[in-house]
Amino acid sequence: MYKKTGYLQEPLKLFYVQDSTEWICPYHYHDFHKITFFLQGNVTYEVEGKSYILKPYDIICVAAGQLHRPIISDQKLYERIIAYIAPEWLYTYQQKACDFSPIFAPSHAPVLRQSSQTETLADTIRRLRQTWYEGQENKLLKDTIFLEAMLYLSEGLKKKTVTTVKLGNHNEKIQQIMSYIHCHLKEKLTIPILAEQFYVSPDHLMHLFKKETGYSVGTYITTRRLILAKHYMNAGLPLTEICYECGFTQYSTFYRAWKKYYRTKPRDRGSSVIDDRPLE
Incomplete structure (x- = not known):
């Protein structure tokens, strides 16, 4: 994460x-x-x-x-x-x-x-x-x-x-996949679904995504969902509603991901242990 x-x-x-x-x-x-x-x-x-x-x-x-x-x-x-x-x-x-x-x-x-x-x-x-x-x-x-x-x-x-500034080296296919993930966070997103959507093999998708972005497909999806969840939480939405609005199918999955990512419980409204220095 x-x-x-x-x-x-x-x-x-x-x-x-x-x-x-x-x-x-x-x-x-x-x-x-x-x-x-x-x-x-x-x-x-x-x-x-x-x-x-x-x-x-x-x-x-x-x-x-x-x-x-x-x-x-x-x-x-x-x-x-x-x-x-x-x-x-x-x-x-x-x-x-x-x-x-x-x-x-x-x-x-x-x-x-x-x-x-x-x-x-x-x-x-x-x-x-x-x-x-x-x-x-x-x-x-x-x-x-x-x-x-x-x-x-x-x-x-x-x-x-x-x-x-113009982009340096990047893979257009991966940019399309990232954009698709952003637009479909509330829906079911799996590697097979993405691979079929973009006409690539699952293994090639996982390898290319990691190579181009530095993180796995699953980690990226979960990270984007949790960032969206934090936005909803700051807006005051109930936790159960936040869970399903962000594409988590079970509250327990959302709870574990939130606790691992923010190092606190969701009911604490997202306070977390963070660095006390300017990280780039």
Whole structure:
């Protein structure tokens, strides 16, 4: 199972991180949105099985619930600014006519690249980095500069001076299977059913899915169902209804999966043991 990681006890949390370790981060997800301003390094970023080769000042926008991981290819310095963003932070500015939700829209790729016309955005990110270089602990200053960057980013998307990064190597068949799973979580999903639907043998499907995404078909299906269950739970639906709405055929199966994944009981409404550091 892939963990929910990171913590967020306030609407916005900013981190500045740099390290020089060759590392493949495990797949994971967050209950909140996340933006990473990539500054330097030799990094490929994977979101929902799709990979993107990063360039300095690329912006990775991962929506809540999306499975993702960075792959750090060597020991070159990997430098980035990470923002954890609670849904209520977005809602607050939406009420002020600043709708940042399109930044996390599924209609475009999660990795964005600035053109030469967006130097103001790059300058703002550099100013944000400088606050850590100068040892400033002024949270209000950091939050304000980050808000400025979000405004430039939102404007850049509208004017198309910020564009989406093209995919690296990926398998179109696997992307179709993942999309099918997303759309049919409430239905019966098995390897034979998927293999028949996409005209491949079960063995080939299992091997290819694991190779392309890093996780098994069964684990991916269960993970997506539990993320959906968490969404329903936050909306206040009864546990039994959540169980069947998410495609589990028995409550006992749902209970065991939830307890293994979140390390708590469903009736605890999803509180879990999570890392106390910014995991990518």
